[in-house]
Amino acid sequence: MMWACTFVTTKPGVPSHPSTAPVHEEQLIEAARRGDQQAFARLMGTYKHMVFTVCSRVLRNREEAEEATQDSFVKAYRNLGGYSGGSRFSTWLYSIAYRTALSALRARRGGSVNLDEVPEQVVAAPMTGAGKDQDLRLVVEGMLARLPAGDAALLTLFYLQDRTVEEIVTITGLSVSNVKVKLHRARQRMLEQMQGHWKQEAWTLIND
Amino acid sequence: MDTDQRLSGQEADERLRKLFQAAGPLTAADDLEARVLSRLNEAPAAAPVVVRPLVGRWGWVAVAAVLALLIWSVSSGSPSPAAPHLPEIRLPDMDAVLRVATSRWTLMGALCGALLLLLDTLLRRLHPATHAA
Numbered sequence: 001m002m003w004a005c006t007f008v009t010t011k012p013g014v015p016s017h018p019s020t021a022p023v024h025e026e027q028l029i030e031a032a033r034r035g036d037q038q039a040f041a042r043l044m045g046t047y048k049h050m051v052f053t054v055c056s057r058v059l060r061n062r063e064e065a066e067e068a069t070q071d072s073f074v075k076a077y078r079n080l081g082g083y084s085g086g087s088r089f090s091t092w093l094y095s096i097a098y099r100t101a102l103s104a105l106r107a108r109r110g111g112s113v114n115l116d117e118v119p120e121q122v123v124a125a126p127m128t129g130a131g132k133d134q135d136l137r138l139v140v141e142g143m144l145a146r147l148p149a150g151d152a153a154l155l156t157l158f159y160l161q162d163r164t165v166e167e168i169v170t171i172t173g174l175s176v177s178n179v180k181v182k183l184h185r186a187r188q189r190m191l192e193q194m195q196g197h198w199k200q201e202a203w204t205l206i207n208d
Numbered sequence: 209m210d211t212d213q214r215l216s217g218q219e220a221d222e223r224l225r226k227l228f229q230a231a232g233p234l235t236a237a238d239d240l241e242a243r244v245l246s247r248l249n250e251a252p253a254a255a256p257v258v259v260r261p262l263v264g265r266w267g268w269v270a271v272a273a274v275l276a277l278l279i280w281s282v283s284s285g286s287p288s289p290a291a292p293h294l295p296e297i298r299l300p301d302m303d304a305v306l307r308v309a310t311s312r313w314t315l316m317g318a319l320c321g322a323l324l325l326l327l328d329t330l331l332r333r334l335h336p337a338t339h340a341a
Contacts, residue, residue: 037248041241052236066237073244140231159221159228191220194227 029089033080040077047090048073050161051097057144057153058101058115059108068104072097087170091163095171098153105149115150116182143193151186158183261328268324276317280308 025046031039051072056065076096083092105113144152157163157171168179237243263271308314 037245041245044241044244048236048240049233052240053233056234065234066240069236069240070244070247073240074247077244077248136227137231137234140227155224156228156233159225160231160233162225187217187220187224190224194223 025089026085029080029083032077033083037077040073040080043089044073047093050090051093053156053160054094054097054153055101055104057156058098058149059105060145060149064104064108065101068101069097071104072100075100087167090161091167091170094157094161095173098171099173115153116148143190146193147186147189151182151189154179154182155186155190265325265328268321268328272317272321272324275320276311276314277308279313279317280311283313284311 025043028039028043032043048069052065052069055068055072056062059065059068072093076093079096083089102113102115144155147155154168154172157168158165163171165176165179165183168174168183169176172179174182
């Protein structure tokens with residue numbers, strides 16, 4: 001447990017919890033709003049990994065996710081005036097990222113998208129022995145790849161980002177009940193996977 | 209596996225949270241900031257909305273002239289509106305041309321055209337940005 005906590009705080013790209021958020025984030029936002037691009041670059045540095053992760057969960061394609069991440073930040077910069085501060089900046093940003101990725105997915109598929117589609121058979125990524133964190137990431141990615149894109153995105157927001165259901169509602173635009181149902185289903189699917197193919201690797205790495 | 213199957217919701221949440229946070233987010237490209245800033249600086253300024261009149265100046269003049277001609281042709285010398293006929297205009301006959309040119313319908317048509325041109329000019333002066341070429 002101690003190891004996990006230490007690991008989280010040193011992980012790049014995991015924005016800090018509000019209580020430990022840099023006190024000058026508001027100043028950076030205000031400066032970026034006035035056109036200070038360096039201030040915006042610092043905000044990007046803080047959130048780019050998570051925005052990229054949200055886009056990747058929806059799109060499941062690295063190149064498209066990178067493009068969607070860039071688009072998200074461009075949109076965010078141009079719409080900073082619309083950020084009222086009513087919610088966390090990260091929530092507002094992830095909302096842009098989620099919707100941008102959804103639009104990209106819609107464009108790729110030429111119309112409607114169904115984030116509840118169970119993906120086709122995914123080949124499990126082999127353990128590389130490249131290191132505990134790398135292997136753990138592969139395990140998690142392997143499990144998420146077997147879930148519908150919508151479930152993977154919700155799980156990421158809920159467990160990785162510690163978002164509340166209400167914040168996930170804001171980010172995704174889904175209803176509260178819908179988010180709860182989807183989260184419950186996604187958690188079950190994830191646990192089933194942990195009890196199956198990935199059980200040994202996942203628990204070994206966590207408890208190591 | 210049996211132990212896992214008996215996990216309560218809270219225990220499952222704790223385990224999954226631990227798993228996700230230990231794995232961390234995916235890693236975005238190192239040069240993402242530079243790319244985004246480059247895009248922000250390359251993007252052209254929003255082009256002003258250009259609103260051009262659907263009918264140009266000479267279009268209005270032509271419309272006014274045609275309207276005046278039609279009104280004049282219908283209203284002059286035609287006893288039955290059901291059977292209108294075109295007025296006989298003999299080109300060498302300058303009287304007929306002058307009659308058309310000085311008839312009240314022609315004058316009213318020209319006046320309408322002039323008023324419309326005046327209105328168009330006034331709008332251009334009030335909203336010069338939207339009329340920029």
